[in-house]
Amino acid sequence: MVIMKRRHFLQFSTSTLATLGLSQFDIWQKGNRYGQVLAQDTGRKLALLVGVNNYPKLERSNLYGCITDVDLQQELLIHRFGFNPNDIMRLTSDPEDEPPTRKNILEKFENHLIKQAKPGDVVVFHFSGHGSRLAEFDGSTVNDDDYNSTLVTADVGNEPLARDITGRTLFLLVSALNTENVTVVLDSCYSGGGTRGNLVIRSTLNNDRKVSEEEIAYQKDLMKRLNINAEELARRRRDNQRKGVVLASAQGDQVAADASFGDFHAGAFTYLLTQYLWQQPGNVGSAIAQVTPVLNSVYRQTPRVDGQANQPVYFINNRIPPTDAVIIQGNGDKATLWLGGVDQESLDTFREKATFAIVNQQGEVSGEVELVSPRRGLKAEAKLIKKDNVTALKSGMLLQELTRIVPKNLKLNIGLDLSLGKDINKAKQALESINRIQAIAPQKQNPPYPNGVQYIFSRITPAYRQKLQEQSLTKLPDVNSLCLFTEGGELVLESFGNASETVEDAVKRLNPKLKSMLAASIIKKTLNSNSSALDVEAGIYLLDEPGKMVARTATKRHLNNRGNAEEIYSRKVILKKQFQFSVTNNESTPVHFAILLFDSTGDLLVVFPYEWAVAEESMVLPANKTVNVGNPIQAIDKGTGEALIIISKKPLKNAVKTLSALAREQKRDRGTLILRGETRGADEIMGDLLSDLTDVRGGIVVQQATPISNSDTATLSISFDVG
Template sequence: MIHPTRRHFLKFAGSALATLGINQFLFQQQAQRYGQVLAQSTPRKLALLVGINQYTSQPLEGCLNDIELQRNLLVHRFGFNPKDVYILTDKEATREGMLGAFEEHLIKQAKPGDVVVYHYSGHGSLIRDPNPIIVEPGKEGMNGTFVPVDGNLPAGYPEVGGAVQDIMGHTLFLLMSALNTENVTVVLDSCFAGGATREARVRSREGGKNILVSADEKTYQQQWLSRLNMSPEEFVKGYRTGVAKGVVLAATAPEQLAREINVNGFLSGIFTYLLTHFLWQEDGNIERIFPKIQPEIPETFAQDPRYEVKPGTSYQKQPLYFINSPNSTAQAVVTQVSGDTAQLWLGGVDLRKVDVGAIFTAVKGTGQVRVLSREGLVAQAKIEKAVTEGTPLRLMS
């Protein structure tokens, strides 16, 4: 069966209605309704990106850069409308702010078939649940958590214990369960165990057996169980089976440390940097992209990125972010044009090769720019042949 495009439909409908002598006003109504149906059938792409550097203790440096890496990738490579990419950083990324943003921007807006991306860069921790819904062998009620900006340890820690405002992995499972679409990608660049290293900054806030889940967190979970009409038994079974929806991409194995490093003048989480770097340059699915990331992580880091898909699915074979036709692969993209200069985002190029004078050409067409200066992944360039905002570029060898 051949499905008409909107253009073909309007052409056919117009000639047929004219032949029948039907009022032009009726034709316009028909065409308008059809256009509305087409518009509604196009999947919307929604993203919530959370990055936290400004913790009261153990501040980080690369999490906001992670968010820029992900934002530029989603907008310029995967076609997200910038208005649909909601960013939550530092002082705004409280426990209440993070949960509220997930509900308002993702759960309430996403419809079946829409694409959803949630990215978290910040500290992870390991704390105790005195009344665990799920008991994992050997962990004595210890649960992995995400640390909001107000997830402060009790005064006097480690001698003094108490509850913290962390968000549990169990809560993320419930929030994902509430999404009305299966096309979900969650990217987590944090870790769930304490530790320190001289080689790179670690994204782990201290925790332990005397640091407890807050009563607010347990109440929030119970509220979602009620909203989802999910019994505790169903929750336990689902959580133990696997992720609730779509795909989860994690920076580490469960007991490892996630690190952020300086990549030629740009500080970021090594996992987010490598993930976005490869996705600029290549099309493919998780099975194709993930094996390219691990060899690029120094062996001394002992950091093994993992992915998990909803049980019973083959989402690892789906295109990344569940988008079948992303924009062209590229090493850079024009993000701004002003007169005869352009600003470039260098998301997919080896920064060691980008010196003053380096030339980038348009992937399609004749556009060309010459680099005047670079700071991290942002370059200023002179336009030698016309380019526009959004032009994908490749470095001339």
């Protein structure tokens, strides 16, 4: 039985969306009604991209990923949506760009967007940076709490009269555009501030400031040009009479994360959204629905959308095939690649010897390239290894993954919290006695683990316990007890012991849980639903409603699926109802499969096969067949879960044997799970899994790494909520 626990969200006030006059619809409830709508032929495509990393007048308020957000959007708009680079204006903290001051943002919005856009043109405005909120200055209430959310520009300080750009001003600017094809993307928030775990929160400043006279005068000028008064403006905002579509990174009671992805930072929302759009441009509703599960489970934020959710993203009907990377600079047989379409979980596998196919806009292969240097952020160097119809590598060439290289030295990074005090060295030694666990000491900076960690080993302080009390947990850890937190600062349930426990005893107690977390991290390096050539799919359904799936995923690159948007379901498993898994093999030959489930406590359940003794025979799924598997699983409390479905043309008996043994170590009732043979350690997970999945036909031999081909394997993920 899997026990799913409640996830709690930090509570904050108001919403940037509401200040823009946006509706409150539930994205999931409308998910099944999303349809493909063809955009009208567009003329010019204009974009203003703003990323504010540096706030010179605000002490300790700098961010890290906002310039990356602008890079993410720029490469996507140029190479995926056909924007002319000359029609994209950047305002960022990069010295090579114009600074993102209040004056520059307003001037560029007017001169680059309002003055140039004509009816039918496409306009994109993106803002990444801090958000705040201010009281409405004239009593024109739009929100229940009378606040107006703001964009904090690079030159804003702690002055009592705020020079922020308010949501009302942004509403007026968008209203002045002479086109309906407008997309506003906001990766900021408006309350809270500081850090949460190892995440930097994109909000700052207190709420007792007042709107500046400069801002009021600018709004009055815009209203005069639009020929509307304050009453009419308030009515339009309340009635949602605004143009285009708005995508925002979080709900009104949540904050947005500036997250670490190893060797670079980015807005969690912007990175996941743009990565998905390289694969499945689809429509607005589909895009938001697809990135929500990860944002929910990892970063505790739920993105929002308002406008016609069935409109194509950026109002452009895009027919380009799924893309993992693109050449941004080519020179003969050498090139620089942008890896914007690669899944975040598998970024570490794109290193020397990984290969990509060069494809045209019809998906036809014309050559191959191979990485020749370690990845730096989202850039990598490559060389042409198979020419076919390619004479030289050029900017704009689209690439699809062929093979990835899974390093054999993968480790689970555990941050050491300052609350450990004098025991921090003992904690490091105890954790690193577990193979493939690396303990990371905190730095005197924000965030404390700049290269990212998966979890944080901590002691419960009175302050931590007070925050946990606000979340109404059914069981609270005692002060001084040792436990694990997620990178986002959320307690890993069932990870704490008693207050008198030593560091060494706590690590020994957590050993099985850490191993299952390591297993999940390793397996996720093989996630490839976007790039696998197999034609397979998987889903979750309720036993008392067998005809209704609550979640579904499928490979997207197979010829049968190419260009089809992933079907949307609620991804909500009803509390206390039993559910099972469905796996479909659309191939003409049999495949082997296994299903693993990781719950919100960090524990592992081998859902299928049920018993190792019969695993090899039962794991075969015949051609063109669907099977329903897994003992009925009942969620008895709220929480989250993630299912990993591994499918291969080769047997998976080695990996499943090791993982089943690992699940046994959790010391929980696993129903019909019966193990025979010796329990094996987590250090063997990597070797067993990769020995099952290795592409021996590829002939690639890389010291200290293993190549995995997309032609024979598919690892799918389904994240879901219980409630």
